[in-house]
Amino acid sequence: xxxxxxxxxVKNLVLLLASxxxxxxxxxxGQSYPILIMCFAFLYMIATSGLDxxxxxxxxxxxxxxxxxxxxxxxxxxxxxYCGIPVFFTMIIASLLATLVGAVIAYPASKLVxxxxxxxxxxxxxxxxxxxxxSPGGITGNAVGMFPKSISLFGFQLNTYTRFYYxxxxxxxxxxLFKYTMVNSRVGRAFIAIxxxxxxxxxxxINVTQYKVMAFAVSAFYTGFAGAMYAHLVRYIGPDTFTMxxxxxxxxxxxxxxxxxxxxxxxxxxxxxxxxxxxxxxxxYQMLLYGILLLVVIVVLPGGIYGTVRSxxxxxxxxxxxxxDAA
Amino acid sequence: MxxxxxxxxxxFGSLKAVNEVSMTVESGKITGLIGPNGAGKTTFFxxxxxxxxxxxxTITFDGKRIDGKKPFQINEAxxxxxxxxxxxxxxxxxxxxxxxxxxxRLNSGFFRSxxxxxxxxxxxxxxxxxxxxxxxFVNLEDRAHEQAGSLSYGEQRLLEIVRGLAxxxxxxxxxxxxxxxNSREKRDLDELLQRILQKGVSILLIEHDMKLVMGVTDHxxxxxxxKKLADGSPAQIQKNTDVITAYLGGE
Amino acid sequence: MLIQxxxxxSVLGCVYGLIALGYSLIYKASGMMNFAQGDVLTLGxxxxxxxxxxxxxxxxxxxxxxxxIAFAFGLGIERTVFRQLKAKNxxxxxxxxxxxxxxxxxxxxxxxxxxxxxxxxxxxxPIDSLKVFGVAIQxxxxxxxxxxxxxxxxxxxxMKHSRFGTAMRASAMDSKAAQACGINTSLATGVTxxxxxxxxxxxxxxxxxxxxxxxxxxxxxxxxxxxGAVMGGYGNMYGAMVGGVLLGLIETLTSSYLSSTYKDxxxxxxxxxxxxxxxxxxxxxxxxTE
Numbered sequence: 001x002x003x004x005x006x007x008x009x010v011k012n013l014v015l016l017l018a019s020x021x022x023x024x025x026x027x028x029x030g031q032s033y034p035i036l037i038m039c040f041a042f043l044y045m046i047a048t049s050g051l052d053x054x055x056x057x058x059x060x061x062x063x064x065x066x067x068x069x070x071x072x073x074x075x076x077x078x079x080x081x082y083c084g085i086p087v088f089f090t091m092i093i094a095s096l097l098a099t100l101v102g103a104v105i106a107y108p109a110s111k112l113v114x115x116x117x118x119x120x121x122x123x124x125x126x127x128x129x130x131x132x133x134x135s136p137g138g139i140t141g142n143a144v145g146m147f148p149k150s151i152s153l154f155g156f157q158l159n160t161y162t163r164f165y166y167x168x169x170x171x172x173x174x175x176x177l178f179k180y181t182m183v184n185s186r187v188g189r190a191f192i193a194i195x196x197x198x199x200x201x202x203x204x205x206i207n208v209t210q211y212k213v214m215a216f217a218v219s220a221f222y223t224g225f226a227g228a229m230y231a232h233l234v235r236y237i238g239p240d241t242f243t244m245x246x247x248x249x250x251x252x253x254x255x256x257x258x259x260x261x262x263x264x265x266x267x268x269x270x271x272x273x274x275x276x277x278x279x280x281x282x283x284x285y286q287m288l289l290y291g292i293l294l295l296v297v298i299v300v301l302p303g304g305i306y307g308t309v310r311s312x313x314x315x316x317x318x319x320x321x322x323x324x325d326a327a
Numbered sequence: 328m329x330x331x332x333x334x335x336x337x338x339f340g341s342l343k344a345v346n347e348v349s350m351t352v353e354s355g356k357i358t359g360l361i362g363p364n365g366a367g368k369t370t371f372f373x374x375x376x377x378x379x380x381x382x383x384x385t386i387t388f389d390g391k392r393i394d395g396k397k398p399f400q401i402n403e404a405x406x407x408x409x410x411x412x413x414x415x416x417x418x419x420x421x422x423x424x425x426x427x428x429x430x431x432r433l434n435s436g437f438f439r440s441x442x443x444x445x446x447x448x449x450x451x452x453x454x455x456x457x458x459x460x461x462x463x464f465v466n467l468e469d470r471a472h473e474q475a476g477s478l479s480y481g482e483q484r485l486l487e488i489v490r491g492l493a494x495x496x497x498x499x500x501x502x503x504x505x506x507x508x509n510s511r512e513k514r515d516l517d518e519l520l521q522r523i524l525q526k527g528v529s530i531l532l533i534e535h536d537m538k539l540v541m542g543v544t545d546h547x548x549x550x551x552x553x554k555k556l557a558d559g560s561p562a563q564i565q566k567n568t569d570v571i572t573a574y575l576g577g578e
Numbered sequence: 579m580l581i582q583x584x585x586x587x588s589v590l591g592c593v594y595g596l597i598a599l600g601y602s603l604i605y606k607a608s609g610m611m612n613f614a615q616g617d618v619l620t621l622g623x624x625x626x627x628x629x630x631x632x633x634x635x636x637x638x639x640x641x642x643x644x645x646x647i648a649f650a651f652g653l654g655i656e657r658t659v660f661r662q663l664k665a666k667n668x669x670x671x672x673x674x675x676x677x678x679x680x681x682x683x684x685x686x687x688x689x690x691x692x693x694x695x696x697x698x699x700x701x702x703x704p705i706d707s708l709k710v711f712g713v714a715i716q717x718x719x720x721x722x723x724x725x726x727x728x729x730x731x732x733x734x735x736x737m738k739h740s741r742f743g744t745a746m747r748a749s750a751m752d753s754k755a756a757q758a759c760g761i762n763t764s765l766a767t768g769v770t771x772x773x774x775x776x777x778x779x780x781x782x783x784x785x786x787x788x789x790x791x792x793x794x795x796x797x798x799x800x801x802x803x804x805x806g807a808v809m810g811g812y813g814n815m816y817g818a819m820v821g822g823v824l825l826g827l828i829e830t831l832t833s834s835y836l837s838s839t840y841k842d843x844x845x846x847x848x849x850x851x852x853x854x855x856x857x858x859x860x861x862x863x864x865x866x867t868e
Contacts, residue, residue, distance in 0.1 A: 061671060108854040114670055115611050116812075119804055120853045123846040126801065130842045178441050185440035185451065186433050193416050193427045200414035202398035203376060203407070205431025205494055214437060244801070248678055255671065288690060291682030298676045299662055 050222025059195030072227030102220025145238030591826020616800015622779025652775025811859030
């Protein structure tokens with residue numbers, strides 16, 4: 001057991017080191033585009049990890065996470081523009097706002113199961129989007145949108161891809177650490193129990209409603225922060241960014257990387273992001289190809305990419321007669 | 328008198344699933360609940376454990392009213408249960424299932440868990456240790472890190488029982504614990520029930536295996552079509568003609 | 579003014595009803611939520627436009643051809659995609675995602691085959707408008723409501739009084755029992771999906787002349803159609819019709835007399851309201867239980 005742990009820690013350290021060195025290498029080669037991709041990857045990894053907490057661990061589907069993404073993005077932008085709060089603090093406050101909204105909507109939604117729950121999250125997200133498109137007094141810029149500033153940490157402006165990269169990497173690591181401690185604790189066990197057997201979970205003394213709300217709230221914080229990151233990276237946000245397509249993309253990223261794990265959402269976010277970028281070359285056929293490929297993968301690989309890769313590895317290991325690593 | 332059920336009724340639409348049933352469960356004893364299939368026994372358990380709210384009647388446990396409370400509150404009050412269909416957390420390990428069973432007795436909330444505060448870390452160590460102990464109670468310690476779903480049927484039933492015991496209840500409701508067991512396993516179960524009693528946990532048991540029920544219980548209640556048909560000692564119930572007719576389908 | 583509002587409300591309501599019907603039929607037959615209905619509506623509008631305007635067929639012929647294609651489509655995707663997924667017992671979330679993938683494909687295919695611009699569906703009738711209660715009403719609106727009502731009545735008779743309709747209801751209620759009675763449940767399920775697609779395509783052809791034809795015609799309506807289905811009782815055929823019409827009327831009345839800026843909020847608000855307060859809907863349909 002301890003040997004496996006050591007192997008994991010070494011693997012993680014190497015990964016971390018490589019991540020820290022990556023921009024240095026790319027900058028030396030004069031390529032800033034890959035660094036930008038990684039910036040997006042980091043924020044999508046955070047958003048998807050958040051969704052994984054509420055669905056992968058707690059079993060509650062949300063097809064409306066774009067709403068939290070939006071609250072984080074617009075919240076941070078508006079707090080900066082109208083209240084003059086420096087950008088980094090606006091991100092935290094906006095994420096907390098997303099958390100609050102998440103908790104409030106989760107409370108009545110906790111009584112619903114799968115299909116109806118997904119409908120309620122879709123309806124919620126559409127309501128948020130409509131309010132962004134037609135905001136009272138036009139504070140969100142309505143259809144035009146907003147142009148947020150870049151993050152400033154104590155006067156230091158994160159206005160290059162490389163600077164944002166390290167910011168993103170730092171916060172990704174922090175968020176992942178917190179996800180790790182959360183899921184490997186009494187709280188995490190309660191989430192999983194609810195997912196596995198909601199009935200029995202109640203019988204174990206778990207206040208199911210409270211924990212469902214908790215899962216939603218945490219998940220909203222993660223995705224909200226990611227939204228704020230998005231706003232201050234792209235420096236333009238409009239209602240078109242936060243449609244149901246965005247929510248579906250989060251779900252796709254999570255499913256394809258594998259739910260209920262730390263690494264899964266990371267892999268899924270990265271793969272789907274790169275994939276989308278690749279599809280951009282096809283312009284008008286982008287959505288068509290995306291849809292076709294999505295359908296093909298679902299029908300052919302129902303375990304998602306992660307599940308399929310894992311079962312291949314398992315079968316190879318069994319063939320070799322070795323021990324199957326219960327990773 | 329540990330549990331006092333007073334005139335409980337529950338209807339689903341026009342079907343009266345439980346019809347004015349009263350029952351008392353004594354502390355330190357094994358009480359049996361028997362009856363033909365569909366008599367309402369599991370529904371009765373569901374009412375006690377808070378899954379359903381009774382239409383009429385009251386339930387008092389350890390001096391406090393528990394009818395209408397939510398399942399987690401009933402667990403906190405000191406009643407645990409197992410299920411007719413195995414309701415383990417299949418994708419969790421055997422050990423983790425027992426750890427979940429202890430949920431209501433632990434204190435680490437969200438922030439203490441996420442930030443790994445010292446008292447949370449100490450509590451988690453305790454939880455693991457005690458969970459191992461409970462697995463030892465049913466000889467499952469060497470299966471601790473396997474997925475619960477990979478255990479044999481009989482082992483899964485045992486795991487469900489210790490998962491219930493892990494919350495330190497005063498009363499445990501066992502719903503057909505012997506279902507699917509062979510005679511050796513049933514003898515072991517008989518002995519396990521005695522050990523549970525020795526730990527100070529009273530038992531209310533639904534069972535179909537008459538030999539087991541007659542041999543192990545101190546008092547028996549019989550349900551038929553949602554109504555209490557009879558109650559008494561095993562000897563009395565065995566001689567009760569109404570009970571015999573109900574089972575053999577007289578009329 | 580009120581008459582105009584009621585008419586547009588009814589038109590919208592009938593369209594919502596047809597979409598909601600599709601949702602409830604598919605849910606009852608296959609236990610799935612299908613997010614592609616809205617885009618089948620769009621497809622229907624484009625197909626109708628192609629046959630009627632581009633190829634110059636008489637409207638009746640264009641109508642029938644579009645329905646046939648829609649039927650084939652519904653039958654086709656049930657057979658090729660969703661039956662496999664159901665057989666493989668994949669998690670419900672993958673099925674939802676699959677229907678969304680289908681909706682993306684439809685939307686983009688329409689865009690690729692036709693255009694991103696708004697197309698104008700020519701008038702179907704030689705008379706521009708009829709006078710009802712002294713108010714001039716667009717003929718196409720009357721046509722829409724009339725056809726929807728006829729269609730719903732037809733469906734009612736088909737389901738209740740025809741052999742195949744009863745077979746379909748039996749398959750939806752209990753597939754194994756129906757098979758034991760010799761019912762071809764696989765055909766019944768396929769036909770259910772075909773009918774659902776047909777209803778959506780029909781809605782598209784009824785709406786096209788009134789709203790115009792463009793690629794996002796159906797997507798918003800498709801999403802809001804869920805509200806109609808839930809309001810009536812998800813899975814309940816009659817509930818879907820009633821819920822849809824009710825939704826259309828409430829939405830149009832509120833946006834005309836109160837505020838039209840937040841028109842979309844009404845449908846989603848009603849959806850949330852029903853989900854949180856009365857998920858079984860008006861007709862108390864217990865199709866979706868804990």
